[in-house]
Amino acid sequence: MPLLALDTSSAASAAVVADDGRTLATRSSGEPRRHAELLTPLIESVLTEAGVDRTELTGVVAGTGPAPFTGLRVGLVTARTLGLALDIPVYGVSSLDALALAAVDGPQEVLVVTDARRKEVYWARYRAVVGSVELVDGPGVDTPAAVAGRVGDALVVGPGTSLYPDLLTAGAELPELDPADLARVALARLAEGAAATADLPLPEGAVQLPTEPLYLRRPDAVASVSAKRATA
Numbered sequence: 001m002p003l004l005a006l007d008t009s010s011a012a013s014a015a016v017v018a019d020d021g022r023t024l025a026t027r028s029s030g031e032p033r034r035h036a037e038l039l040t041p042l043i044e045s046v047l048t049e050a051g052v053d054r055t056e057l058t059g060v061v062a063g064t065g066p067a068p069f070t071g072l073r074v075g076l077v078t079a080r081t082l083g084l085a086l087d088i089p090v091y092g093v094s095s096l097d098a099l100a101l102a103a104v105d106g107p108q109e110v111l112v113v114t115d116a117r118r119k120e121v122y123w124a125r126y127r128a129v130v131g132s133v134e135l136v137d138g139p140g141v142d143t144p145a146a147v148a149g150r151v152g153d154a155l156v157v158g159p160g161t162s163l164y165p166d167l168l169t170a171g172a173e174l175p176e177l178d179p180a181d182l183a184r185v186a187l188a189r190l191a192e193g194a195a196a197t198a199d200l201p202l203p204e205g206a207v208q209l210p211t212e213p214l215y216l217r218r219p220d221a222v223a224s225v226s227a228k229r230a231t232a
Helices: 035-050 069-086 095-103 144-148 179-191
Strands: 003-007 013-017 023-028 059-063 090-093 110-117 120-129 132-142 155-157
Touching: 003 035, 003 069, 003 179, 013 035, 013 179, 023 035, 023 179, 035 069, 059 069, 059 179, 069 090, 090 095, 090 179, 095 110, 095 120, 095 132, 095 155, 095 179, 110 144, 120 144, 132 144, 132 179
Parallel strands: 003 059, 059 090, 110 155
Antiparallel strands: 003 013, 013 023, 110 120, 120 132
16 A cells, blocks of 8 residues: 655655555655656656556655745645546645654754755754654744754754754754655654545544645735826
């Protein structure tokens, strides 16, 4: 009962994961752009490597960011389209959650930082729970200096550390996001009674895994609040 996981919050990446959390195949383009061009071939590659036909998939996990609008939209639209075509559920998991899962080890909390451009970083703080991670603070977007003030005794990890090493010193080396970790987070939360999407009827107390994108920034372009007066 394999899951397909997709992420376009940075490079386009895809993975096939068994329902016990084992990685069957995982690949990344290594390209921070060209998501629309690269994601579909990546999906075909990981399915072939895993020996899984798409009709055997039992769900799709999509990275919800945070990330810029254009790249993130490619992964989410692809995941939703596959879910609709194959009649399987689609789950959303933050890319920060996946990075935290890869880094957390023991009781120490981790602060994940990634590049938000404009001399800012996306951040979120986590602690370990059985088989997964739990959000303690955030997510948010702020200057590296402001985020440095939130570190405390947390282990700082993520690609944002290499951009601002003087302010955000890496506590552990962390490779690029593995989409298989998105699937592992989803599986752990589903095991706790999570529901596929916010559209479905939810049992009381269920955890939701919606596929709404996590942008964190307000859009640059906004509608005018009043019509401009025409000049003669």
